[in-house]
Amino acid sequence: MKLQTKTNIGIISVFLILGVSAAFMTFKWQNDHAIKAAENRVRLYIRAGWEIYNSKIERIQATLKVLAEDQRLQRLLRDHADGALLDEVLSELQAIRSDQNMDILNVLDSSGRVILRTRHPEMRYDQVSDDPMIRKVIKERRGCGGTVLLDEKRLGAEGQDLVQWCTRYGGEAEGMMTGAAVPILRNGKLIGIIQMGNLLNGSVEKVDRIRDSLFENEQYDGKPVGTATVFMRDLRISTNVLDQNGARAIGTRASEEVADRVLGKGLSWTGRALVVNAWYLSQYDPIRDPDGRVIGMLYIGSLEKRYLDQRSRAVFMNLAIVFGGMVLAMTVFFLIMRTILSPIRRLYRATRRLSKGDLSHRIEVRSRDEIGELSDSFNYMAEQLLEDQLKIQQSQAELERRNEELRVTNRNYMEMLGFVSHELKSPLGSAVLGVYSVKDGYLGTLSEAQQRILTSVASSLDYLNEMIKHYLDLSRLEKGELKINKRIVRLKEEILEPSIQGLMPSLEDKQMTLESDVPELFALCCDPQAMRIVSENLLSNAVKYGKTGGSIHVSAMVCGDQAVFTVMNEGEGIARDKLDLLFRKFSRIDQPNTAGKKGTGLGLYICREIVEQHGGKISGESVAGKWTRFTVSLPGAVTIH
Amino acid sequence: MIKTKARILVVDDDVQHVDTVKTLLESVGYSVDYAYLPEKAIEKAKSSPPDLILLDVMFAGPPGPDGVETSRRIHADAALKKVPVIILSGVRKVLDLPFKLEPDDEWMPVTAFLEKPVKPDKLLAEIARALGK
Numbered sequence: 001m002k003l004q005t006k007t008n009i010g011i012i013s014v015f016l017i018l019g020v021s022a023a024f025m026t027f028k029w030q031n032d033h034a035i036k037a038a039e040n041r042v043r044l045y046i047r048a049g050w051e052i053y054n055s056k057i058e059r060i061q062a063t064l065k066v067l068a069e070d071q072r073l074q075r076l077l078r079d080h081a082d083g084a085l086l087d088e089v090l091s092e093l094q095a096i097r098s099d100q101n102m103d104i105l106n107v108l109d110s111s112g113r114v115i116l117r118t119r120h121p122e123m124r125y126d127q128v129s130d131d132p133m134i135r136k137v138i139k140e141r142r143g144c145g146g147t148v149l150l151d152e153k154r155l156g157a158e159g160q161d162l163v164q165w166c167t168r169y170g171g172e173a174e175g176m177m178t179g180a181a182v183p184i185l186r187n188g189k190l191i192g193i194i195q196m197g198n199l200l201n202g203s204v205e206k207v208d209r210i211r212d213s214l215f216e217n218e219q220y221d222g223k224p225v226g227t228a229t230v231f232m233r234d235l236r237i238s239t240n241v242l243d244q245n246g247a248r249a250i251g252t253r254a255s256e257e258v259a260d261r262v263l264g265k266g267l268s269w270t271g272r273a274l275v276v277n278a279w280y281l282s283q284y285d286p287i288r289d290p291d292g293r294v295i296g297m298l299y300i301g302s303l304e305k306r307y308l309d310q311r312s313r314a315v316f317m318n319l320a321i322v323f324g325g326m327v328l329a330m331t332v333f334f335l336i337m338r339t340i341l342s343p344i345r346r347l348y349r350a351t352r353r354l355s356k357g358d359l360s361h362r363i364e365v366r367s368r369d370e371i372g373e374l375s376d377s378f379n380y381m382a383e384q385l386l387e388d389q390l391k392i393q394q395s396q397a398e399l400e401r402r403n404e405e406l407r408v409t410n411r412n413y414m415e416m417l418g419f420v421s422h423e424l425k426s427p428l429g430s431a432v433l434g435v436y437s438v439k440d441g442y443l444g445t446l447s448e449a450q451q452r453i454l455t456s457v458a459s460s461l462d463y464l465n466e467m468i469k470h471y472l473d474l475s476r477l478e479k480g481e482l483k484i485n486k487r488i489v490r491l492k493e494e495i496l497e498p499s500i501q502g503l504m505p506s507l508e509d510k511q512m513t514l515e516s517d518v519p520e521l522f523a524l525c526c527d528p529q530a531m532r533i534v535s536e537n538l539l540s541n542a543v544k545y546g547k548t549g550g551s552i553h554v555s556a557m558v559c560g561d562q563a564v565f566t567v568m569n570e571g572e573g574i575a576r577d578k579l580d581l582l583f584r585k586f587s588r589i590d591q592p593n594t595a596g597k598k599g600t601g602l603g604l605y606i607c608r609e610i611v612e613q614h615g616g617k618i619s620g621e622s623v624a625g626k627w628t629r630f631t632v633s634l635p636g637a638v639t640i641h
Numbered sequence: 642m643i644k645t646k647a648r649i650l651v652v653d654d655d656v657q658h659v660d661t662v663k664t665l666l667e668s669v670g671y672s673v674d675y676a677y678l679p680e681k682a683i684e685k686a687k688s689s690p691p692d693l694i695l696l697d698v699m700f701a702g703p704p705g706p707d708g709v710e711t712s713r714r715i716h717a718d719a720a721l722k723k724v725p726v727i728i729l730s731g732v733r734k735v736l737d738l739p740f741k742l743e744p745d746d747e748w749m750p751v752t753a754f755l756e757k758p759v760k761p762d763k764l765l766a767e768i769a770r771a772l773g774k
Contacts, residue, residue: 434661436761437668
């Protein structure tokens with residue numbers, strides 16, 4: 001793997017881990033924070049809702065306080081029968097009720113009996129002291145505002161139209177009223193009570209005011225951003241939540257879960273609530289009457305989708321920032337890596353060129369950092385290599401020149417050797433013929449002494465002949481004139497027999513027998529003339545160093561893809577450690593059994609050269625005192641016809 | 642030993658060699674004539690055809706035909722066509738010459754090829770064999 005790939009993978013992994021962690025943290029924080037913020041917001045909304053809810057009550061209370069000070073009202077309480085006064089007060093109070101848009105405005109005596117009912121003046125003197133608001137005023141002699149439930153009897157007392165009104169929205173002949181009652185005091189003594197209130201059933205003024213001040217009647221995604229509802233017990237009696245048909249969802253009920261907690265336990269309920277068809281972050285607060293009994297609920301809901309979308313936007317923004325940052329960081333990193341890696345790559349290319357032999361290539365050093373130092377070192381190394389190469393080339397040229405000189409000298413020497421040897425052959429020819437003619441008795445009988453001397457001379461001439469032959473062969477080999485022209489050759493007919501012919505006299509002299517089990521048709525692939533030199537040398541050695549009266553054995557065989565032939569003779573043999581020396585040029589082994597036998601030390605060297613030029617091998621083995629055997633193996637197409 | 646006195650023409654530029662061969666051959670009963678140059682040998686053979694020619698291959702002296710060429714010319718003469726030729730040369734068979742030198746009736750009348758130095762037994766045996774043909 002390339003360095004760049006490694007660093008890329010490494011840094012991308014680091015960035016990915018960082019990025020994913022950052023994204024996860026952001027998401028988690030946003031999530032927690034957004035929900036908490038939304039819940040807090042709903043809590044604030046409901047507090048504000050309560051302020052609006054209560055401010056109306058306080059306003060009623062304030063109005064009532066002013067009325068309670070009215071002298072005519074006090075007089076009327078002292079004398080109910082004053083018809084003229086009653087009419088005057090009634091018409092005034094009716095005007096106030098109408099002006100304030102109130103449902104009831106009653107004047108009661110100190111026991112809670114209705115003295116004057118502005119809605120239905122004909123109905124009076126009924127007892128309403130079971131109204132917790134009234135009860136509280138009687139008991140504590142001070143004003144009381146709040147919300148109370150009005151049962152069917154009380155509603156009926158206030159007016160049958162109110163009973164009908166309430167049943168229209170809930171089916172229950174019960175009403176929920178906000179309002180206040182204020183004591184009418186004279187000299188610190190309770191003489192009556194004035195009560196004013198408004199039925200919440202079906203009235204939307206309060207909830208719409210709450211909604212409008214908190215949410216400005218805003219729409220989000222086709223749905224109101226916030227809604228407010230007043231429940232009588234669990235019944236929606238005043239709401240701006242719309243049902244599927246777009247009508248206010250008055251008359252529907254709250255969920256059991258909410259009712260249990262708020263109505264049953266008197267606690268607030270905060271959470272997500274499915275309101276008709278959308279999720280709202282909601283809070284339900286209990287509404288209590290002056291006795292502290294839970295009689296209904298105030299609900300404020302804020303559309304959840306708005307928060308979720310806000311959160312999504314925030315998360316998206318954060319992710320965009322994180323990933324944007326990552327991309328930016330990676331880009332910067334890759335740019336830096338490139339500036340670091342490109343000189344390394346230049347170095348790599350330079351080393352490749354160097355290894356391919358381009359020693360003249362240098363790296364441009366652009367920086368003074370470690371890479372720059374490395375490039376410097378590289379250039380220095382290349383410089384040194386170039387110098388060394390030049391030196392080597394010079395000494396090689398010198399060596400070449402000397403070798404050439406040596407070759408010329410050697411060739412000259414060999415030319416001369418060949419020439420001299422060749423020139424020697426002619427006089428040697430007549431000398432051998434002459435000496436042998438005399439020695440063999442063609443020119444008359446010899447004395448024993450004459451015979452001995454001539455035999456010795458003849459032997460010297462034979463050695464001289466052998467020497468000349470070897471020197472001629474050597475000269476040819478060294479001059480590279482010996483060309484190997486291979487063809488399929490019959491070993492026995494073309495090589496062994498001509499070689500043996502010339503050796504017959506020596507064989508007879510030493511009374512040796514020559515056995516051959518070479519098949520007539522055994523063939524090998526070689527240059528017949530060259531191979532004849534080999535066989536002549538091996539055979540003449542066998543005769544020369546063989547035991548007098550012993551035997552020479554020639555055999556041939558196919559061994560794998562090699563043609564092998566061996567020449568073996570009985571005799572003293574050769575020490576094993578000296579066998580290899582035999583194949584060296586001018587090698588002569590000093591052994592007792594070779595003493596007095598002349599040799600040029602070239603025969604086996606010539607044999608080895610010729611065999612090796614055929615791609616073959618020659619080797620010798622020997623058992624001291626018993627036999628010596630030379631083996632020639634030649635490769636190539638071997639066929640036995 | 643030899644019933645008819647066969648005539649042998651020895652052709653060689655080595656005076657000592659000619660002398661030795663002549664002495665040996667005459668001692669065993671042959672009649673010997675000789676020439677030192679190929680042209681002379683061809684001339685002698687034509688004027689008086691021998692029974693056998695003993696011929697060297699390489700000749701020193703002025704440029705002229707070599708032994709092989711000489712034997713061809715002799716062979717070309719109708720009167721000498723049947724005369725056997727034995728080559729006796731210092732040339733090492735084959736190695737020194739760029740062409741085939743095995744005795745072959747087809748292209749030259751050489752019956753034997755002997756390499757110097759030759760021993761009298763071998764020389765006499767080859768001459769007897771060639772004459773007996």
